Amino acid sequence: MDYKKRDEYKKLVSLCQSVIILAIEVTAFGYVWYAIYDTSRDLEDSFTGGANLVVILYLVMLFSITRLNGGYKFGHLRLMDLIFSQILSLVGTNILSYFVMCLALRKMIMPGALILITIIDIAVIFVYNGLMYFMEIRLYPPRRLVLVYGDKGPMEMQDTFNAREDKFCIKESISADSDIELIMKKAEEYDGIIIHRVQPELRSKLLHLCYKKDIRAYIAPYISDIILWSSGNTHLFDMPMLVTHKHGITVVEAFFKRIMDLFLSFLMLIILSPLIFIIALIVKLQDGGPVIYKQERVTKGGKIFLIYKFRSMRIDSELSGAQLAEKNDDRVTGFGRFLRSLHLDEIPQLINILKGDMSLVGPRPERPEIIEKYKDEIPEFDYRLKVKAGLTGFAQVYGRYKTPSYNKLKLDLMYIEHYSIWLDIKILLLTLKIIFNKENSEGI
DSSP: OOHHHHHHHHHHHHHHHHHHHHHHHHHHHHHIIIIISOHHHHTTTTSTTHHHHHHHHHHHHHHHHHHHTTTTOTTTSOHHHHHHHHHHHHHHHHHHHHHHHHHHHTSOOOOHHHHHHHHHHHHHHHHHHHHHHHHHHHHSOOEEEEEEEOTTOSHHHHHHHHTTTTTEEEEEEEETTSOHHHHHHHHHHSSEEEEESOOHHHHHHHHHHHHHHTOEEEEOOOHHHHHHHTOEEEEETTEEEEEOOOOSOOHHHHHHHHHHHHHHHHHHHHHTHHHHHHHHHHHHHHHSOOSEEEEEEEOGGGOEEEEEEEOOBOTTTTTTOOOOOOTTOTTBOHHHHHHHHTTGGGTTHHHHHHHTSEEEESSOOOOHHHHHHHHHHOGGGGGGGGSOEEEEOHHHHHSOTTSOHHHHHHHHHHHHHTOOHHHHHHHHHHHHHHTTOGGGTSOO
16 A cells, blocks of 8 residues: 555545534534524624624634544544544533523523434434544555564554554564664565664664655654754754753743633532532541541652542551552552542542642642652653642543553653643643543553
């Protein structure tokens, strides 16, 4: 298969797929808005722009939320991830649009028709994405790759790519210690090359070859690569230069981030207060122990604070010292297992956010003793302490609970080096998806 030719049209195919599903959803909403709620009469004199403005606003909201949520990444996300992203975006947009409709009509309306069309849209999303998925498989069978690996061996990268057998197929693995001519020849025989933990000299040669031959390359970055991603560029006379600067979040960014933390955490505590009361009561009645579990964690600049969680383990769970949770950990109580599966044990950390110990988004806070263990293997682990710890983070939405600590560090550094308030909003939206993903709470 000539992937070079097919890839030229892949973005166009993806764009068409996105436009079609967006058009279906907007048309369905438009039908409900125009046909069911008789807007032409009610809005004639009372709402600037009339009924059409509501539909335009719906289109903008749905497109923006779905795009932030990754719902248009056809051919990239797993099928169920894509479906869930679109459903979450649709439901959120329809809820917001209900209030817009009420404001436009200046009265409360019965939401029955909007709920019905939402259910129909969800069914359409399942069918449509299923058809598009099988079309993708036919048009783009798994890409044949060769893996060039260094000191860590091939297994880690094989496991990562094998998780997407619908997209990738590693046909051969070859050590970086092999003859350079053999490696170069193998790279030209396949649809792409994976470069993992390879020495800089060989990596440079392989990248030059890929650039010259238009070969797709997948490179596992070193931490130094991630630091360079956010560098600026300049030139001294005829010499181009990359310039690194102060890393982390600026004072202005920190101000707006804090405002968002205060507003959203306070709002969430109010909304979740009935649930908080019920959870606290069950935890107390379960064994009579404390409801809140306090534990030392580390945040920005190495500052130690007490994190709050609903207690999910037995009272005597750490008599022998601190240890990470494991899959099927027998220290976890029955109700605690349920809380962990939906991340409900983390709700009290909203108080930590109000206090300023944490942010809504940032690297997850680790225990001091665990950090010391990590630093024995990864001296750069402290780099993630350039920002406040977070309730959720880049590593949580793009990684898994059992993602290796070195890879989690790289994900956290990607967040720090590419920070923006929009990135925070995107991560908060994506967090809603992982609540229902057991991989993110199953233990190591």
